[in-house]
Amino acid sequence: MKKTALITALLGASAITAGAAWAEPVEDTLIINEETELTTWTDAPAAVEGALPEVISGWHFRGTETRAMQADDFDNPGMIFVEQAMDAWDTVEGEAGKSCASCHGDAGESMKGVRAVYPKWNEDAGEVRTLEMQVNACRTENMKAEPLKYTGTDMTSMLALISSVSRGMPINVATDGPVAETWEAGKELYYTRTGQLELSCANCHEDNYGRMIRADHLSQGQINGFPVYRLKNTKLNSVHARFKGCVRDTRAETFSPGSPEFVALELYVASRGNGLSVEGPSVRN
Amino acid sequence: MTMTRRGVMVMGAGALVAFGLPMRASAAGEDAIAAFTGGADMGSEGLTLTAPEIAENGNTVPIEVDAPGAEAILVLAMGNPTPGVAEFKFGPLAGSHSASTRIRLAGTQDVVAIAKMKDGSFVKASSNVKVTIGGCGG
Amino acid sequence: MADNVKPRVKAPRKARAGETVTIKTLISHPMESGQRKDADGNTIPRSIINRFTCEFNGEMVVDVTMEPAISTNPYFEFEAVIPDAGDMKFTWYDDDGSVYEETKNIALG
Numbered sequence: 001m002k003k004t005a006l007i008t009a010l011l012g013a014s015a016i017t018a019g020a021a022w023a024e025p026v027e028d029t030l031i032i033n034e035e036t037e038l039t040t041w042t043d044a045p046a047a048v049e050g051a052l053p054e055v056i057s058g059w060h061f062r063g064t065e066t067r068a069m070q071a072d073d074f075d076n077p078g079m080i081f082v083e084q085a086m087d088a089w090d091t092v093e094g095e096a097g098k099s100c101a102s103c104h105g106d107a108g109e110s111m112k113g114v115r116a117v118y119p120k121w122n123e124d125a126g127e128v129r130t131l132e133m134q135v136n137a138c139r140t141e142n143m144k145a146e147p148l149k150y151t152g153t154d155m156t157s158m159l160a161l162i163s164s165v166s167r168g169m170p171i172n173v174a175t176d177g178p179v180a181e182t183w184e185a186g187k188e189l190y191y192t193r194t195g196q197l198e199l200s201c202a203n204c205h206e207d208n209y210g211r212m213i214r215a216d217h218l219s220q221g222q223i224n225g226f227p228v229y230r231l232k233n234t235k236l237n238s239v240h241a242r243f244k245g246c247v248r249d250t251r252a253e254t255f256s257p258g259s260p261e262f263v264a265l266e267l268y269v270a271s272r273g274n275g276l277s278v279e280g281p282s283v284r285n
Numbered sequence: 286m287t288m289t290r291r292g293v294m295v296m297g298a299g300a301l302v303a304f305g306l307p308m309r310a311s312a313a314g315e316d317a318i319a320a321f322t323g324g325a326d327m328g329s330e331g332l333t334l335t336a337p338e339i340a341e342n343g344n345t346v347p348i349e350v351d352a353p354g355a356e357a358i359l360v361l362a363m364g365n366p367t368p369g370v371a372e373f374k375f376g377p378l379a380g381s382h383s384a385s386t387r388i389r390l391a392g393t394q395d396v397v398a399i400a401k402m403k404d405g406s407f408v409k410a411s412s413n414v415k416v417t418i419g420g421c422g423g
Numbered sequence: 424m425a426d427n428v429k430p431r432v433k434a435p436r437k438a439r440a441g442e443t444v445t446i447k448t449l450i451s452h453p454m455e456s457g458q459r460k461d462a463d464g465n466t467i468p469r470s471i472i473n474r475f476t477c478e479f480n481g482e483m484v485v486d487v488t489m490e491p492a493i494s495t496n497p498y499f500e501f502e503a504v505i506p507d508a509g510d511m512k513f514t515w516y517d518d519d520g521s522v523y524e525e526t527k528n529i530a531l532g
Contacts, residue, residue: 063341074433077496080451084427215417231345234495285341345494362492366458369490373501376483380443380502384485387494389456 023217024210025060026067030279033073036168038277045274047175051206057276058219058284061209066231070283078160078229078281081153081236085161088154094145103142108165115159115166115278119267121178128182130263131159132238150258156236160227163280170277171224173270186268189261195252201269204246216285221246222273223266225282236281239266314361314368314397318409321359321372321399327409332358334398334410343390343416351383352400352408358382359401364394390416428452430525432513437532438505446477446484449498450515450523456491472497472523474516479529480509505529 030038040057048055059067073079089100089107104110118131129137132155136147148155175183190201204213205221212218227236240257243265247254255261332352340346350358350373360370373384382400390396393415400408433447450472457469471491477484484503503511508531515523 063337063339065337065347066341069347074431074447074449075498077449077498080429080431080449080496083429083431084451231342234344349500365492367491370492371490372488374483374486374488376478376485378479378482378484378504378506380445380484380504383501384487385498385500387498389492389494 023061023212025056025219026062026064028060028067030057030059030067030071032071032167038168038279039170040276040279042275045271047268047271047274051202052220052272055222055273055276056209056220057222057273057279057282058225059279059282061217061219062284066283066285070279076229076281076283077234078227078236078283079164081157081227081229082161082164082281085154085157088158089161094139094143096142096144098143100138103138107161111162111165113166113169115163115280116169116172118173119179119263119270120174123178128179128263128267130239130258130266131162132240132258133263135159135162151238151241153235156227156238159238160236160281163227163278166278167280168277170275171270171273173267173274175267175271179267182264183267183271185261186264186266189265190268193250194247195250197250199250201246201265220272221269222276223269224273224276225279225284227281228284229281231283231285239269314363317359317361317368318397318399321401322407325407327399327407329409331402332398332400332408332410334396334412336396336412336414338413339415339417340390341417343392345387346390346414346416347385347387348396349383349385350398350400350410351381352398352402353382354403355382355400355408356403357401358384359399360388361397361399362388362390362394363397365389365391370396390414392416428517428521428523430513430515430523432511432525432527434511434527434529436528437530440505440507440531442505443502444505444529445500446503446511447498447500448475448477448513448525449496451496452515452517454491454493454495454497458491470518472515472517475499476514477501477503478512478514479503479505480507484511505531507531 030040032038040059042055044052044054059070069075092099115131119128122129132150135155135158139145140147193200201221204218209218209220223239226239230237240262243262244254244257335349337346350360352358355375357372357374359372361368362370370388371386375382395411395413397411402408428451430450435444438444452472455467455470459467461467469491471489473489475487475489485501487499509529511527511529513525
C-alpha cells in the first residue's frame with residue numbers, strides 16, 4: 001500500500017507542477033491586423049485597489065493558437081457575426097420605418113467609444129443601462145420594433161459590431177455619481193459566496209487567477225473582451241450568459257440575464273477592467 | 286504489497302492524470318488509409334503536419350499540412366467516431382501543396398496526414414494532440 | 424439551406440503575373456456532424472458543407488472533400504499562383520444541395 005501511495009503522490013506532484021507553470025498568464029502583445037495594439041495588461045484601476053496588483057485580459061491566459069486567432073480579423077470567427085450585424089444595422093424594422101442607420105449613420109463612426117463606457121447611467125430613464133438594454137430601448141422606443149432576446153444571437157452580434165469599432169480604446173465606466181449605489185450592489189454580489197460550492201466571483205477570479213481549475217486556466221474574469229467567440233460552443237457569448245454559467249457552476253440558482261443583479265454585477269466587473277482595451281469580439285476556449 | 290480497493294482506485298486516478306485517456310484508434314481509420322493508398326508502403330519524409338501539442342478545446346483545433354510536390358493530402362482523426370477529416374486535392378494553379386484548416390477532435394488522439402506524391406508514392410505524418418477539458422463544465 | 428450562411432474571402436486585389444498569393448476563406452455554417460443528440464435524445468441529422476473548391480479562370484487551385492470533423496464555420500488557408508488577371512471563383516457545396524459562391528477579381532499590378 002505504501003508503494004501505491006508513493007506512486008500516486010509522485011504522479012500527482014508532477015501533474016500539479018506542470019500545470020502550475022502552464023497556468024501563468026503568457027507575456028505577449030496583442031496587435032490586431034498588424035496595426036492596432038491593444039492594452040491587455042496594465043496598472044490596477046481604482047475599483048480593484050488593494051485587491052489586484054495589475055489587471056490582465058483573459059487573452060493572456062489562452063493558448064498560442066487561440067491568441068493568434070484573435071489577432072487577425074479574418075482568422076477571428078467572431079467577425080462573421082459582426083458582418084451579419086452590419087446587415088442588420090441597415091435593415092428597416094418596426095412601425096417607425098427606421099433602421100439603426102436611420103439615426104446613427106455609419107456604425108464605424110457613430111458607435112466609436114460607446115462600448116467603452118457601458119454600463120452607464122441613463123438620465124431620462126433614471127436607471128443604469130447595459131449596452132443590451134440601450135439597444136432594446138432604441139428598438140422599442142425609436143424604431144417601434146420588437147426587442148431582441150437579451151442573450152440571443154441577433155443581440156450578441158449587434159454588440160460585437162458596436163464593440164469592434166471601439167477596439168483599442170480603454171474601458172472607462174463611471175463608478176460614482178448616480179451609478180454609485182448600483183456599483184456597490186455589484187461589488188457586494190462579487191464577494192458573496194453562492195451555491196452548494198459556496199464560491200464567490202472573487203474566490204476564483206481574484207484569489208486564484210493564474211492557477212488551474214481542472215484542466216483550464218483561471219483568468220481574472222475580465223469582461224473587456226465580450227462578446228466572446230468561444231471555441232467550445234462556436235458562437236458569440238454575452239456577459240450575462242457567462243455570469244449565468246459561472247453562478248450555475250457554483251451549483252446555485254442563477255439570476256436571469258438582464259436582471260438588476262446582473263446589471264449591477266456587470267457594472268462592477270467592467271470597472272475592474274478600467275484601463276484595459278475594448279477587445280470584443282475576442283476569442284477564448 | 287496488498288492492494289485495497291481504494292488503493293487501486295487512487296492509483297488509477299493518478300495514472301489518468303499523468304497520461305490522459307488516449308482515444309482508441311478505430312479500424313475505420315486504418316481502412317481509410319488503405320483505401321487512399323491501396324495498401325502501398327508509406328514513407329516518412331516530405332510531409333509536414335502541424336498541430337498543437339495541447340488543444341484548448343477539441344471543437345476547433347487548427348492544423349496545417351504541407352507536402353511539396355503532392356497531388357493530394359488526406360487528413361484523418363484516428364480517434365474520432367468517424368475518422369475522416371478532409372482530403373485536399375491540389376490543382377495546376379496551387380501556389381504550394383499546403384493548406385490550413387480547423388478540425389474537431391473527440392478527445393486526445395493521433396491526427397494522421399497522408400500525402401499522395403506525383404510519382405505515385407505515399408508519405409505519412411502523425412501528430413498526437415492532447416485535448417483538454419475545460420474547468421467550468423467545459 | 425442552413426440559416427445565415429455567409430462566405431468570406433480574403434484575397435489580394437492585385438498580383439504580379441506568376442506571383443504566389445495567400446488566400447483565406449471562411450463560411451458561416453453549423454457543420455452539424457450527425458453525431459449529436461437533441462434534448463429529447465433524438466439524433467440531429469448530419470448537415471455539412473461536403474466540398475469546397477477554388478478555381479482561377481476555370482483552372483483548379485484546390486478541391487477539398489470535407490467530412491463532419493471540419494469545425495463549425497469552416498476555415499481554409501492555402502496558396503494560389505496568379506498567371507494572369509482574372510476571376511477567382513470559390514464554391515461551397517452543402518449536403519442539402521445548396522451551393523454558395525463567391526468571386527474575387529484579381530488584377531495585374
